[in-house]
Amino acid sequence: MEVNLGSLRTLGIGFQTTFENALTQGAPMYGSIATTVPSSVRSQDYGWLGKLPNVREWLGDRVLSNLRTFSYAIDNKDWESTIDVDRNDIEDDNLGIYNSMFAEMGASAAAQPDMLVWPLLNNGWANLCYDGQYFFDTDHPVLDVNGNPTSVANTDGGDGTPWFLAVNGRKVQPIIFQNRKPYSFVSKDAPTDENVFMRKKFLYGTDSRNNAGYGLWQFCWGSKQPLTPDSYETARAALIGMLGDFGRPLGSVDLSMYVPPLLEGAMKQILNADRNADGSTNIWFNTAKQVMVPWLAVQ
Secondary structure (H helix, E strand, O other), rough: OOOOOOHHHHHHHHHHHHHHHHHHHHHHHHHHHHEEEOOOOOEOOOHHOOOOOOOOOOOOOOOOOOOOOOOOOOEEEEEEEEEEEEEEHHHOOOOOOHHHHHHHHHHHHHHHHHHHHHHHHOOOOOEEOOOOOOOOOOOOOEOOOOOOEEEEEEEEEOOOOOOOEEEEEOOOOOOOEEEEEEEEEEEEEOOOOOOHHHHHHHEEEEOOOOOOOOOOHHHHHEEEEOOHHHHHHHHHHHHHHOHHHHOOHHHHHHHOEOOOOHHHHHHHHHHHOOOOOOOEEOOOOOOOOOOOOOOHHHH
């Protein structure tokens, strides 16, 4: 192929199309556990996560809630992926491998939110959330019906393979994916660019700005106990009975279980079998959605 402005423009459009097709055809999973929040600043503050008051009967004047102030922010990070195309490969029409590479670039960009979101669950016993406690903890501070501090758990501990039960459909979910700038395709392929003139390399890449952090711990239960009907019952009862500040029932009944590949069989036995091993009725059949998450295998 002759290397000129016309052929380079056609080549760049082809690479971009391959990238964008893979980007848009990806099947990310993070949306079921994470709220996507558009961001317009370098660091987004989420102190408001602790300011969720309860309603009361209006008798006399309004009562100003003395809500606690928290400090929690998610800093956006820069991400990029770049492929260099050798001029000799263009001249020799040796471009087949590059189409596969740009498809993989698009697939990688599509999967990047999953790579940020799901490890946050696995690390929830060691990372802090908005209230200053570990995301999975036994002593999250909550105000009881009289406004007095009390401790609430969203984990039963353990030391095995982590699994999770979460509430579906809330406006603020357990994880926040913060999107400052979506992935876009960029190129540096003018014949006069330094990378071309000095190294005969045409550069094509993508970049974005985003990050992920913790949302509301009240909507997720994390366990490292063996995944059994008893441990599932414990998690389910805790999430359904979860109270917000001032004794407000959170009304969480639509649940999903998230497991790594290693626990898929145990999850199906609890939620997908209509009979137990002894032939008795499985009372937990179809009581939560089943989601096997490959990203949870990454510790």
